[in-house]
Amino acid sequence: MSDAVRAKAPVLSVEGLSIALPEGGDRPFAVENVSFEVKPNEVVCLVGESGSGKSMIAHAVLSLLPKSVDIAAGAVIVAGQDPAKLDRQALRRLRGGEAAMIFQEPLSSLNPLKRVGRQIEEMILTHQKPMPSAIEVHERVQQLLTQVGLPNPKLLEKSYPFELSGGQRQRVMIAMAMANRPALLIADEPTTALDVTTQRQILRLIDDLRRDRGMGVLLITHDFGVVADVADRVVVLRHGKVVEQGTVEEVLRSPKADYTRELIDAVPKARLDEIRRTAVHPTPLLEVIGLEKTFRVKRGLLQPPREVVAADGVSLTLYEGETLAVVGESGSGKSTLGRMIMRLTEPDGGAIRFNGQDLRQLRGEALRQARKQLQIVFQDPFASLDPRQKVGDAIARGPMAFGTSRTEAMEQARKLLVRVGLNAVAADRYPHEFSGGQRQRICIARALALKPRVLIADEAVSALDVSVQAQVLALLAELRQEMKLAMIFITHDLRIAAEIADRVIVLQKGRIVEEGATADVFTAPQAAYTRDLLDAIPGRDFFDQPGFASVTGALPTARMSS
Amino acid sequence: MDAARAFLRHPSGMVGLVVLLVVVVIALIAPIVFPVSPWEMVSAPFTPPGEDGLLLGGDTLGRDVAAGVAYGARVSLVIGIASAMAAMVIGVTIGAISGYFGGKVDLVLMRVTELFQTIPAFVLAILLVATFNPSLLTIILTIGAVSWPPLARLTRAEFLRLRNREFVEAALCQGEGTLQIVLGHILPNAISPILVVTSLTVATAILLESALSFMGLGDPNLMSWGFMIGAGRTVIRNAWWMSVFPGLAILITVLAINLFGEGLSDVLNPRVSRRRS
Structure with missing residues (x-):
């Protein structure tokens, strides 16, 4: 084989790969008849939502599949070898030698x-x-x-x-x-656990190394922004089948499959021209004044405790019917802010004025009454529902604690379930029977059961797939209108903040570095930190191009998720 | 009810359950099979097993060993289960308060728990029974009083794990009261390991009771396995059956409860049961 031919020969080719799931699973194949290639010096992105089988393929490449699943048909060829047919020695040489993997x-x-x-x-x-x-x-x-x-x-x-x-x-x-x-690098969601700015650096690094060494990269991701930034070619997966594949330009600009189009549309985008500044009620509903919080982590006997500043004089005002986004990277204190407003975490100093009272002075029954009007939706829909409590009870418990009769509360719970896009019979089922998106809808219904005036959404859509994310965001936007809710939307994802918020606060290490109307912050950021964050948004160049926003249209309407 | 179905497929757990059921049946039908009181002298002293119509022989005073073992099952089971319950009530209450409220309350309660843990359980039990008159009730309370610390520690750990979970915080934000949160949300999610440890506490309680009776500190009106071994131990070289049969009864019952408890733990622990399926 001449060098020229070798350079063109794919480092990875997946040929008609089918991976069988053990019997009793929700589908017979994790991956069905999947074929694609990765050539040297090429980044191929495998995109799909959770459960699409993208990680299974990556594991099959290094023969890392769990014992209970088998390759039913087809083959994976890595640098001329089929890992499934190699003996232990050869497999060891392949793993980490010819092909290397990095994880989430x-x-x-x-x-x-x-x-x-x-x-x-x-x-x-x-x-x-x-x-x-x-x-x-x-x-x-x-x-x-x-x-x-x-x-x-x-x-x-x-x-x-x-x-x-x-x-x-x-x-x-x-x-x-x-x-x-290695000739092939497999990266399984390598930046999902990282902050946006770090994500950009890591993606750049992978891209630079690829160029230097001419290796092939198989990048697995759920984020079309990442795809737009680094990929040469894209393979879109759904339920284990290839929906579409092609170059980035082809797939992102003119997707052929409806599913691809849906996924691309679901990427939250700043539609700045469309953001109407809602005429807000002039009276402030919630005022946070100079909130202070420092966490002290005890270390050794002689070492001073490590101090983490979560809030350093944070002040904000929330008006009726307004949505305020609090953005920042991990460790910026944004979640602590939400928790302090709910009085789940005790601040060291400052005041939280709601409805003319200082929440920090309230105790016992008075606090319970005040909390009724402030509700929170947490990030992890799996941890925030009691696994042993039926969904209807979870929603009805709140009103019942405030004296509503059980029948009335359950009736109301059913109505709310329908309102958030679920079925009324869901009330008699347990949380584990629902998907992540559905659970988050239940959590929203639970928070709304008490008819709050302020809803704090703490990374409420971060754990969800993009398409589900868009649906839940649309639902929140509708409910906000309907119930005249004021919302504090805590998120690390600036795209989401731009999509839903009227005003934005940017937090860095417990300090507000920038505050302003969404359009102003996104188009003319004042602080250098905000500019860094904006630059780091994946796929920004691609999705912000003129003319693109018009294709996507308005918010998709709320509908039943998966 | 998935757990019940999974338990039916758990081999050693089922063996434990079946043996335990046999012991329960023996305890229940003891008065029918042996209408004569186990304290009654029915034959010559030192009757070997199988002679004189006595399946397991007679003891030093000619009492029926088989009747003793059957009636002893009642005593052992009642004391074992009741004192494990007592231990669970004390342990879960202390552990729940300690884990939920934390801070100084936790500090004080855990030091008390440690105090109980550092004193050897059996010595404390002897002391308590000797101080109060030995009767069924005082023995149950005594065994309960010395067996609760592991349950308190476990409950505290579970409460610490669950206290800051988001669904508990959500319940707090929904305006639910402390008691409602503890009994309605935290305890149901912590109950599986507590049940497992309680079932194993039954086994240790039976052993403790036997040991107390062996020392002559049992309820003098009740025929128990420990008492029988204690009474027969001096003549074990020429009349082995007086101590061996009640001894076997203890061994089998305790083993069965342990197998049952471990089966329960496997079934209720989601990590293990998932691996099985």
Whole structure:
């Protein structure tokens, strides 16, 4: 084989792959008749919602499938070999040698008890034959750490994973994957657990390394923004079948399949021209004045406690019927702010004025009465419903605690379930029978059962698939109109903030760095931090191009999810 | 009811349950099969098993060992279950208060718990029974009083785990009262491991009761396995059956309860049962 031919030969080809699920699953095949190729120096994105089988394919490539599932038909060819047919030795040479993988959660992918330099060394020592000398290995580790853009490699190689930030850990994972110059890199949602700014850096790094070494990259993601930023070609999966594949331009500009179009439409986009500034009631409903909160984490006996500032003089005003988005990266104190308003976390100082009372002075019954008007929807729809309580009871409990009779409360609960797009019979079922999106609808119904005036949505759509996300956002927008709700929408995703909010507050390390009307913040950001955040939005260049917004039209109407 | 169905498929758990049911049946029909009181002298002393119509022989005073074992099952089961219940009530209450409220309350209650844990349970039990007159009620309360610390610790740990879960906070935001939250949301989600440990406490309670009776600190009006072993131990070299049969009864019952408890734990623990399916 000449070099020219080799350069064109795909590093990964998946041919008619079908993976059978064990009997009794919700479908016979996790993946059915999937074919695609990854050529050298090419990034192929595998896109799909949860349950589409995209991770299964990635695991099949390195023969990492769980014991209960089997490849029923077709084959995976990695650098000329079929991993399913290799013996243990050859498989070990392939994994981490020809093909390397990085995962979503870098903390659980690194050994917590070993220094990271040691872990990278191990990767080299396992694969290089003959065994290189200790000095060579050490040099190689330094080189790799420098290549993945980690500052001060000398110090860093002696660190333990817990001492690094999420982005640094993912860089270490990438360094490990790069250790043996693989021809194929598989990245399974590598940035999903990271902040937007970090996400952009990691994606850039992967892209740079790909260009330098001409390796093929199989990137698995659920985010079309990421696809638009890095992919050469796209494979869209749904229920284990390929819906559409082609170049990024083809798929994103002129999707052929309806499903692809739906997914692209569901990407939250700033439609700044459409944002009408709702005429808000001039009286402030909720006023937060100079809120302070510092978390102190005790360390060793002699070390001073580590201090994390979650709120440093945070003040905000929420008017009736207004939606205020609080955006910031992890650790910015945005969730703590919501929890402090609900009095779930006690602030160190400041005041929260609601309806003329200071919430912080309230105790017992008075607090209970005030909380009735402030409700919260949490991020994780799986943790926020009592697994042993029927859905109807969960919704009716609130009004019943305030003296509504059981029959009346249940009647109201059924109506609310219908209102949020579920069936009234859902009231007699348990939470585990519902999908994530449906559960979040239940949580919204539960929060609304008490007819609150302020709804705090703490990352309420972050755990959901994009299409479901769009539906829940649309539902919230409708309910806000209908019930004249004031909403505090806490999110790390600026796209969502732009889609739903009238005003935006940008938090950084417990401080408000910018505050203003959504359109102003997004078009003319004042603070450098806000500009960084905006630049880091994945797919921004693509989705913000003129003419694109008009294709997508208005908010999709709320409908039953999955 | 998935748990019940899963339990039916759990082999060792089912063995435990069946054996336990046999013991319960023996306890229930004891007065029908042995209409004569187990304290009655029905034959010559030292009658070996099978002679004189006595299946398991007679003891030093000619009392029927088989009748003793059957009646002893009643005592053992009643004391085992009742004192495990007592331990559960004390342990869950203390653990729940400690775990839910935390802070100083937790500190005080946990130090008390540690106090009970550091004193050897059996020594404390002897002390308590010797102080109060041994009767069925005082023995149950005594065993309950020395067996609750593990349950309190477990309940506290479960409450700590669940207290800050979002569904509990949601209930708080919905205006539900403390008692409602604890009994309606936290306890139902913590109950599985508590039930498992309680079932194993039944086994240790039976052993404790036997040990107390062996020491002569049992209820003098009740024929119990421990008392029989205690009475027969001096003559074990020439009349083994007097201590071996009640001993076997204890062994089998305790083993059955342990198997049942472990089966229960496997079925109620979602991680294990998922691996099985």
